[in-house]
Amino acid sequence: xxxxxxxxxxxxxxxxxxxxxxxxxxxxxxxxxxxxxxxxxxxxxxxxxxxxxxxxxxxxxxxxxxxxxxxxxxxxxxxxxxxxxxxxxxxxxxxxxxxxxxxxxxxxxxxxxxxxxxxxxxxxxxxxxxxxxx
Numbered sequence: 001x002x003x004x005x006x007x008x009x010x011x012x013x014x015x016x017x018x019x020x021x022x023x024x025x026x027x028x029x030x031x032x033x034x035x036x037x038x039x040x041x042x043x044x045x046x047x048x049x050x051x052x053x054x055x056x057x058x059x060x061x062x063x064x065x066x067x068x069x070x071x072x073x074x075x076x077x078x079x080x081x082x083x084x085x086x087x088x089x090x091x092x093x094x095x096x097x098x099x100x101x102x103x104x105x106x107x108x109x110x111x112x113x114x115x116x117x118x119x120x121x122x123x124x125x126x127x128x129x130x131x132x133x134x
Contacts, residue, residue, distance in 0.1 A: 002034040003128050004100055008076070008121035009033060011130060012058075015100065016076040016118045025111045028077050028118060031104040032064060035131050037096050040066040046092045048084040048106060055081060055108060062105065064095065077117045079110040 003009075007017035013036035019027040037043065045065040055061050055075035062073045084106050088094060095103035110117040122130065 001038065001128075001131065002100065003124045003131075005124035007100075008118040008123060009127035009130075010074065010076045010121055012074045013039075014074060014076050016121055018116070018118060019107060022082075022109065025079065025109045026117050027082055028079070028108045028110055029104050030061075030073075030076060030106050030108060031099055032073060032095065033127070034099050036064075036071070037099045037103070040064060040071060041068045042066055043092045043095045046088045046095070046105070048088070049081045051081050051084060053081045055079060064092075073105060075108065076121055077108055077110050079108040079117075081106055082109040083107040 007015045009015050013033045015031050015033050017029045019029050043064055043066045047063040049061045056078045057075055059075050060072040061075045064071050064073055085104050
């Protein structure tokens with residue numbers, strides 16, 4: 001299983017990666033982990049929030065549906081949805097092929113430029129230990 005160390009993770013199997021700042025906030029890209037897409041199997045449908053929706057940590061922001069089940073996707077940070085990956089509407093299987101790249105789900109704009117909005121999340125080693133223990 002692939003667990004890149006350039007991003008942070010949640011215990012709900014989402015990843016978060018800081019994309020930069022837009023002058024007033026920090027933009028965080030969010031997706032599901034390689035472990036999550038592998039457990040789900042072939043992904044056939046993705047429901048994502050609307051741009052402009054306010055989200056909070058641990059709140060559902062969408063669903064990923066596979067041939068096996070439907071799983072909620074949770075926001076790892078508080079903020080406003082700044083972008084959604086529209087390509088997934090026609091090609092949800094992109095998540096299976098490239099969960100850490102082209103298979104990203106949303107970008108969340110976190111107010112303020114100070115601090116690290118994803119610093120409290122799990123690092124790659126801690127996430128890998130969580131997966132190994134399950």
